[in-house]
Amino acid sequence: xxxxxxxxxxxxxxxxxxxxxxxxxxxxxxxxxxxxxxxxxxxxxxxxxxxxxxxxxxxxxxxxxxxxxxxxxxxxxxxxxxxxxxxxxxxxxxxxxxxxxxxxxxxxxxxxxxxxxxxxxxxxxxxxxxxxxxxxxxxxxxxxxxxxxxxxxxxxxxxxxxxxxxxxxxxxxxxxxxxxxxxxxxxxxxxxxxxxxxxxxxxxxxxxxxxxxxxxxxxxxxxxxxxxxxxx
Numbered sequence: 001x002x003x004x005x006x007x008x009x010x011x012x013x014x015x016x017x018x019x020x021x022x023x024x025x026x027x028x029x030x031x032x033x034x035x036x037x038x039x040x041x042x043x044x045x046x047x048x049x050x051x052x053x054x055x056x057x058x059x060x061x062x063x064x065x066x067x068x069x070x071x072x073x074x075x076x077x078x079x080x081x082x083x084x085x086x087x088x089x090x091x092x093x094x095x096x097x098x099x100x101x102x103x104x105x106x107x108x109x110x111x112x113x114x115x116x117x118x119x120x121x122x123x124x125x126x127x128x129x130x131x132x133x134x135x136x137x138x139x140x141x142x143x144x145x146x147x148x149x150x151x152x153x154x155x156x157x158x159x160x161x162x163x164x165x166x167x168x169x170x171x172x173x174x175x176x177x178x179x180x181x182x183x184x185x186x187x188x189x190x191x192x193x194x195x196x197x198x199x200x201x202x203x204x205x206x207x208x209x210x211x212x213x214x215x216x217x218x219x220x221x222x223x224x225x226x227x228x229x230x231x232x
Contacts, residue, residue, distance in 0.1 A: 001072065002027050004079035012190060013087055016147070020209050021167055021181060021191035024149070028186040028224075032072050033153040037222035040126050045070060047119065052133065058212070060131035062225075064123045073122050073224065076149075081105035081228050084147045084190070091146060094197035094204040101145065105228065108145065112230040117141040121227040124153075125213075127163055128220055133213040135168055137194050138227050145228035149190050150211075152183040153222040159185075160219030167191055170208045171198070180214075193227075 007024055015022035028036070039045070040063065047066035052058040065073060085101045085108075092099050102108050112118070121140060125133070138148060154160050165181045181189050191211060197204040213221075 001029065001032060001075065004076065004083060007083075009083055016087055016190060016192075016196075017090075019179070020169060020196050020207070021179070021189055023181070023183070024188040024190060026184065026186045027076065027151055027188045028072065028153070030155075030185060033186050033222075036070065036072060036124065036224055037153045039070065040124055040222065046124075052131075056134070057136065058131070058133040060125065060127040060133060060213075060216075062123050062125040064231075065120055067120055069120065069122060073226065076151075077122060077226055077228065078105040080149055080190075080226065081108065081145070084145075084228075088146050091197050095195065095206055096204075108228065109230060112141070112143050115141060115143045115232075117143055117230045117232045119231040121225075121229065121231050123225045123227070125223040125225060126220065127160075127213065127216045127222075129216055129218055131213075131221075132163075132215040135166070135210040135212040137210055138225075139194065140227070140229060140231035142232075143229055144193060146193050146195065147190055148193050148228065149188050149226040150183075151188040151224040151226070152185060153224055154220060155185045156183070158219075160216055160221040162215055162217035163221040164214045165189060166212050166214055168210045170210075172205060172207075 046063040192209040
């Protein structure tokens, strides 16, 4: 694993401000990726399984982790939050929001739990041939952290084909803009959950984001999703 503090946070912050997403570079080595993907066939350490097609979410499935989170997931969630909280606060201020985020993830989870959001949200997603994920937002309740992370656990090309990570951005009175984000094995993308500020000629305004996955053409694609707010 690459230490979170060793990432290029100046670049990441600038790219998040400019486009609402940023690649981390490699976060997990191939062995850790395989070990996490290998958990999918087990009942533990998960709290629930969702088949996307049953809910109109797309095709494929995912499982939410329960507590305690697997060590590699726990080792990323709190340090990533710590680095992202200043960005989240900067965005909130620019958008004229009163919300401010504490420096430590444990404090933010206390806020979630006080609001009735107590279920852990990190998840493992599995896609096979023809599977895809519709454009969506991972909100889960009134208390939301505005950034999240997806880490690819499968090798593009040899492990699967297709299955591109897609982001859309909706600016006021404009058509949506789509971005395809190329991910390597063990690499993460940090992206806006819902809204972010964009500087306009009359000051900052808000744009709205959604994300999804294009159809997988062959193989199996596993992804680790790290969401920082818990669910109601």
